[in-house]
Structure formats: C-alpha cells, structure tokens
Amino acid sequence: MRARVYLDWNATTPLRPEARAAILAAYDLIGNPSSVHAEGREARRRVEDARAVLAAAVGALPRNVVFTSAGTEANALALSPDLREPSGAPVERLLVSAVEHASVLAGGRFPADKIGLIQVTRSGVVDLEDLRVRLKDGPPALVSIMAANNETGALQPVAEAASIVHEAGGLLHVDAIQALAKFPFDIKSVGADLATFSAHKIGGPKGVGALVMAEGIAGLEPVLRGGGQELNRRAGTENVAGIAGFGAAVKAALQALPEDVKRMATLRDRLENGLHGIAGATVFADDVERLPNTVLFTAPGMKAETAVIGFDLEGIAVSSGSACSSGKVQPSHVLSAMGYDPSVAQGAVRLSLGWSTEPDDINRALEAWRKLGNTLLKG
Numbered sequence: 001m002r003a004r005v006y007l008d009w010n011a012t013t014p015l016r017p018e019a020r021a022a023i024l025a026a027y028d029l030i031g032n033p034s035s036v037h038a039e040g041r042e043a044r045r046r047v048e049d050a051r052a053v054l055a056a057a058v059g060a061l062p063r064n065v066v067f068t069s070a071g072t073e074a075n076a077l078a079l080s081p082d083l084r085e086p087s088g089a090p091v092e093r094l095l096v097s098a099v100e101h102a103s104v105l106a107g108g109r110f111p112a113d114k115i116g117l118i119q120v121t122r123s124g125v126v127d128l129e130d131l132r133v134r135l136k137d138g139p140p141a142l143v144s145i146m147a148a149n150n151e152t153g154a155l156q157p158v159a160e161a162a163s164i165v166h167e168a169g170g171l172l173h174v175d176a177i178q179a180l181a182k183f184p185f186d187i188k189s190v191g192a193d194l195a196t197f198s199a200h201k202i203g204g205p206k207g208v209g210a211l212v213m214a215e216g217i218a219g220l221e222p223v224l225r226g227g228g229q230e231l232n233r234r235a236g237t238e239n240v241a242g243i244a245g246f247g248a249a250v251k252a253a254l255q256a257l258p259e260d261v262k263r264m265a266t267l268r269d270r271l272e273n274g275l276h277g278i279a280g281a282t283v284f285a286d287d288v289e290r291l292p293n294t295v296l297f298t299a300p301g302m303k304a305e306t307a308v309i310g311f312d313l314e315g316i317a318v319s320s321g322s323a324c325s326s327g328k329v330q331p332s333h334v335l336s337a338m339g340y341d342p343s344v345a346q347g348a349v350r351l352s353l354g355w356s357t358e359p360d361d362i363n364r365a366l367e368a369w370r371k372l373g374n375t376l377l378k379g
Contacts, residue, residue, distance in 0.1 A: 054250050
C-alpha cells in the first residue's frame with residue numbers, strides 16, 4: 001500500500017523529535033514543580049526553561065507567560081473584562097473579527113450584549129475602517145484579531161489595528177496560534193497587549209497552550225482558581241512534560257523557520273497552480289498575503305464532506321476548515337463572513353502543508369483531486 005499523505009497541518013502537526021525527547025525526559029522527573037525540595041526544583045527548572053524560550057521567541061518577559069491546557073483555554077483566559085494598562089481605564093466590552101476561531105467568538109467572560117463583530121473584506125481581511133467606527137462610541141474595548149486565519153491563511157493587519165485600538169484607549173489581543181513558526185511574530189513589533197499560542201501547531205504535544213502579555217497589563221482574572229500556580233493566574237499543577245515539549249518545539253521550529261517557510265511557500269504555489277487547472281477550482285484569499293502553507297479551495301458543485309472523504313479514500317488527509325467542531329463537517333463561518341453564499345461555504349476544503357511535506361505529496365494530492373474532480377462534482 002502507498003504511504004498516506006498528511007495535508008492537515010493547520011489542525012495539528014507531528015511531534016518533533018526534539019519535543020518527544022524533552023517530554024520523555026520530563027516524564028522521568030518525580031517532583032511537583034511547586035515543591036521546594038531538589039526533585040521539585042528540577043521539575044520547576046523544566047517549566048521555567050520553556051517559559052524563557054517562548055518569551056524570547058515572541059518578544060516578551062518570562063514573567064508574562066502563562067501556560068494553559070490549550071490554545072482554547074489561553075483565549076478564554078485572555079478575553080477578560082477589566083483588563084487595563086496601569087494608566088488606563090479597564091476594558092468594558094469586546095470586539096472580535098468575524099473570522100476568528102470559535103474559542104474567540106465565544107467571547108470569554110464578556111456578556112453577550114458586550115460583544116461586537118468587526119467586519120472583514122471579501123478576501124477575509126479585517127476591515128480597519130469598520131474597527132475605527134466601532135471604537136468611536138462606547139467605553140474602552142478589548143479587541144481580538146487573529147494574526148493569521150486558520151482556514152484561508154490570510155494574514156491580518158494586526159500592527160495597524162493595534163495603533164487604532166490604542167488610540168481609542170483599548171487593548172489588543174492577538175490569537176497567534178497559526179502564526180508561530182510560520183513567520184516572525186513579536187508582540188512588541190505588532191503592538192499586541194496579549195497573544196495566545198498552542199504547542200501542537202508547531203510540533204509540540206497536544207494539550208498545552210500559553211497566554212503571553214505585554215509588560216504592565218493588569219486586571220487579568222483567572223479562569224481556574226485554586227492554588228497559586230502561574231503567579232496566581234492559572235491554578236493547577238503544571239503539565240511539566242507538555243510544557244517541556246512546548247519549549248523544545250519552539251526552539252526547533254524557530255531554528256528551521258526561514259528554510260521551512262521558503263520550501264512550504266514553493267510547494268503551496270505549485271499546489272495552487274495545479275488546482276486551478278482542474279474542475280474549475282477556486283482558491284480563497286489568494287489576492288492577499290497568506291500563510292506559506294495554507295490553501296482553501298472549492299469547485300462548482302463541490303460538497304466538503306464528500307471531498308474530504310474522497311481524499312481520505314485516496315490516502316490524503318485534508319479538512320473542511322477548522323478541526324475544532326467534534327469532527328463535524330460544517331459550513332465555514334469564515335467564508336460566510338467574507339460574503340460567500342452558503343452553498344459555497346459548504347464546499348470549501350483546506351490543504352495545509354508542513355516541514356516534512358514533499359513534492360511527491362503535492363503530486364499525490366493533485367492526482368487525487370483530478371480523479372475526484374472528474375467523478376464527484378458532476379452530480
């Protein structure tokens with residue numbers, strides 16, 4: 001049998017060897033990282049080493065990194081009323097872009113009547129003028145805009161948004177989960193007040209995330225209360241092995257970043273050129289700057305569920321968009337927000353590449369699509 005081809009890297013990535021080694025080494029540790037004896041201090045060292053690595057990678061101070069159970073929890077922790085700068089007023093409402101991940105659209109701890117949607121363009125990019133209008137009237141706002149969309153790959157103008165938000169007395173949260181290790185991301189450079197990350201998107205283990213804050217941000221309220229872990233910002237004994245794996249994955253991913261990005265972009269362009277010539281395929285957001293590894297496409301009459309199953313039967317793992325809906329194939333809220341008809345939103349398929357994707361994998365995907373395009377779309 002031919003080996004399977006994995007093209008669903010935006011959903012999750014294989015575990016990097018460096019992360020696996022760090023995880024296994026941490027599993028041999030006995031101590032609780034909150035214990036003061038030698039065994040506890042060794043466990044604590046692994047956690048703090050990872051904290052320092054992630055902080056350095058994104059331009060933050062280690063004391064402003066909070067480890068969580070996943071990116072979803074990190075987003076929920078970030079979306080907290082009463083956040084403020086030392087000299088500023090606390091935020092009282094939340095504005096999120098219409099193409100955010102479901103964990104941001106849920107609104108964290110803001111009541112429903114205090115949450116507003118920022119519109120996006122036909123290309124899936126945040127409408128900065130709409131942001132300005134929504135910030136004009138009302139109390140200070142926390143604004144949440146992702147760095148890169150997980151479905152289309154479209155990069156968002158977070159630096160420009162930060163200037164607009166700060167001028168209006170608000171704060172900016174950036175979901176950078178798809179950005180880390182795909183392009184350089186620094187919270188100071190983009191002006192983010194809070195940013196969130198997830199280990200398993202960069203070759204780390206599943207079940208570990210992080211919230212990173214700019215210096216001086218106050219008013220963060222824990223979601224989980226109990227012990228004093230994570231400087232009283234997230235109770236619960238730290239996942240030492242997972243956090244160690246996260247740190248190792250960050251270090252390995254950033255070392256390979258320039259080479260990986262160039263290679264993935266070349267393969268993505270080759271994939272898109274091939275798709276365009278088969279069954280009238282359309283690639284979304286291909287007129288704006290995107291992640292180097294992401295292709296979201298459709299074709300007339302295509303149903304995403306049928307296409308995903310068809311690719312799977314051909315030995316190719318793809319998805320219909322976000323992988324956070326209990327395995328359900330649902331119409332893309334991202335495409336709906338971009339103004340596409342529901343019939344189009346129901347037919348989008350995402351292929352996302354990674355550091356081990358090979359040219360033959362692209363050949364296999366195009367071969368599979370050529371077969372599917374000729375057999376599944378006519379009905």
